[in-house]
Amino acid sequence: MAMLYSNIVMHTQSQSDDTITFLGTGGARFMITTQILASGGLWLNLSGTEILIDPGPGCIVQATKRKLRADKLSAIILSHRHLDHAADVNIMVEAMTRGGFKQHGWLLAPADALNTEPVIFSYLRSYLEGVEILEEGKSYSIGNVTFTTPIRHIHPVETYGMRFTTAEHTFSYIADTRYFEGLRHSYDSELLIINVVFVEPRPPVDHLSLPDAESIITEIKPKVAILTHFGMTIWQAKPGEIARRLSQETGVRVLAARDGMRFEMSQLD
Numbered sequence: 311m312a313m314l315y316s317n318i319v320m321h322t323q324s325q326s327d328d329t330i331t332f333l334g335t336g337g338a339r340f341m342i343t344t345q346i347l348a349s350g351g352l353w354l355n356l357s358g359t360e361i362l363i364d365p366g367p368g369c370i371v372q373a374t375k376r377k378l379r380a381d382k383l384s385a386i387i388l389s390h391r392h393l394d395h396a397a398d399v400n401i402m403v404e405a406m407t408r409g410g411f412k413q414h415g416w417l418l419a420p421a422d423a424l425n426t427e428p429v430i431f432s433y434l435r436s437y438l439e440g441v442e443i444l445e446e447g448k449s450y451s452i453g454n455v456t457f458t459t460p461i462r463h464i465h466p467v468e469t470y471g472m473r474f475t476t477a478e479h480t481f482s483y484i485a486d487t488r489y490f491e492g493l494r495h496s497y498d499s500e501l502l503i504i505n506v507v508f509v510e511p512r513p514p515v516d517h518l519s520l521p522d523a524e525s526i527i528t529e530i531k532p533k534v535a536i537l538t539h540f541g542m543t544i545w546q547a548k549p550g551e552i553a554r555r556l557s558q559e560t561g562v563r564v565l566a567a568r569d570g571m572r573f574e575m576s577q578l579d
């Protein structure tokens with residue numbers, strides 16, 4: 311297990327305050343370039359440790375608007391290097407480190423986001439405590455949170471989802487991928503967050519569609535599933551209505567994320 315010794319976290323927050331904030335719910339290029347739905351990723355606050363996942367375009371705007379303080383982040387994690395997941399990584403590193411005046415925090419990303427054409431500027435790397443490469447089947451620890459990257463996804467660039475464990479809960483973030491059998495064996499957890507771009511499968515595009523999401527939810531049977539990262543067709547089909555229908559069909563509580571939605575992990579109790 312790669313241990314990331316981040317700065318000492320103050321245990322002032324009870325675990326019942328654990329939250330996941332959806333900075334944006336748009337996904338794929340047309341939704342992102344129009345910003346009909348915002349983009350910006352997920353902001354976790356778990357057992358007093360704050361982590362940002364996939365800072366897409368507008369992350370800095372959405373975060374500051376919601377009074378989330380980047381200098382409290384312990385880490386930024388990229389599932390992959392695509393723009394809708396990584397465009398704001400540089401400004402968020404600058405914000406996390408107070409403009410580089412406070413060396414602080416970790417960046418975790420697949421190797422291909424960091425090597426030949428890095429998504430992060432070289433001068434910003436020294437602001438960080440360190441950079442950790444995500445690999446299939448590895449475990450990572452940040453403050454009071456541990457997570458694994460159980461399986462490499464099928465997507466045009468190196469991509470991983472994450473399965474998190476806190477003192478009280480487990481949840482998984484299924485980032486961009488084509489559907490494959492390994493997903494259901496890798497993300498068993500109480501809460502599933504699934505990036506669902508299309509209403510119908512669109513081979514050869516490597517994204518999940520609604521039937522894929524329904525299969526994953528039926529197979530894993532989490533307590534709650536949250537759909538996000540919506541493409542244009544999902545938005546037009548009304549995510550809230552889609553979630554209601556999926557709830558009826560799967561027997562699992564399915565929610566459609568909304569821009570700015572804050573999910574309280576105590577809802578899993």
Ligand SMILES: [Zn+2]
Binds near residue numbers: 390392465
């Ligand atoms: Zn992608």
